[in-house]
């Protein structure tokens with residue numbers, strides 16, 4: 001094929017208008033693409049940047065069709081989409097990546113686990129639990145973790161049950177249960193695979209979670225693990241995406257146990273919170289990489305140019321309404337600090353409102369700065385709760 005592209009290089013239809021979409025739209029513009037965003041919220045974070053938005057639900061068949069018909073290629077930044085409609089649109093010849101059938105497997109966490117197990121990817125032992133069942137839990141054995149099959153994110157579909165006494169806190173939804181893993185660390189690897197099957201991993205990162213609310217506290221890039229462990233994690237992540245024949249960028253979350261074993265926790269068929277630092281710290285960021293992958297362009301270099309850390313900016317407890325950013329100038333005065341504000345019209349306690357990436361000579365130095373950043377910058381709101 002001749003290496004000649006029209007402008008726009010591609011019209012990209014993006015399902016979901018959140019922060020991941022917003023950062024993808026920016027990358028798309030850089031590559032000479034245009035974007036249309038489908039999101040129920042007029043003026044969504046991604047819609048603002050794209051300039052074109054279809055206001056509608058992610059699962060509205062008519063709106064999904066309108067999106068597909070107004071674009072050259074469709075992709076998504078979230079998982080909870082009606083895959084039936086996407087599969088039908090794909091059968092009519094619309095290009096949709098990652099493939100809707102794969103999204104259907106991944107968005108149902110139980111089906112995802114079955115896939116991983118059947119593909120020989122190490123993952124924690126699990127059994128189906130179509131409805132909450134104390135006897136099934138007892139027979140499986142505590143400690144265990146209950147996970148909702150559909151719709152969970154940021155720990156919202158996950159309940160850790162140390163013993164039978166905690167069963168009462170179960171989620172009243174179709175779910176499965178799995179072994180509680182005593183993890184030494186939680187690692188993540190972003191992997192890109194393009195339509196031609198070319199596959200590249202980013203350096204392994206480490207996720208440190210907040211004890212209480214399960215939201216990512218600090219992201220360490222690269223992970224503080226032996227080089228051999230990082231290489232194994234990257235190889236496992238590549239193997240996982242290749243088993244899925246995935247096209248696009250994927251986030252592979254893993255547990256590292258005390259004896260050095262790696263277990264895949266879950267796979268996100270999209271750009272991921274643990275890849276935000278790639279914007280400043282890597283040659284090619286995860287958002288551009290995703291577009292290269294789905295457009296059949298050569299993948300970019302994943303090499304990391306500088307150690308980095310990333311912290312999410314969450315809506316401060318006690319506030320809602322229009323966001324008020326306190327301490328912005330103070331953190332911008334610190335060298336190596338890069339602030340991202342997502343453009344959400346309203347804040348809520350714990351809502352992801354932005355993130356800060358810090359680059360420095362070492363991850364430790366970056367983390368020390370990030371700790372200061374966390375005490376300085378706060379997302380308040382114009383209404384007190």
Ligand SMILES: Nc1ncnc2c1ncn2[C@@H]1O[C@H](COP(=O)(O)OP(=O)(O)O)[C@@H](O)[C@H]1O
Nearest residue numbers: 124145152153154155156158178179180181266
């Ligand atoms: N089997 C497990 N053993 C121990 N901790 C777990 C297990 N599964 C999940 N967790 C904890 O819960 C967090 C959220 O679970 P995860 O399956 O990744 O759901 P989410 O989609 O909300 O990210 C994980 O990052 C981890 O800290």
Ligand SMILES: [Mg+2]
Nearest residue numbers: 154155253266
């Ligand atoms: Mg997770």
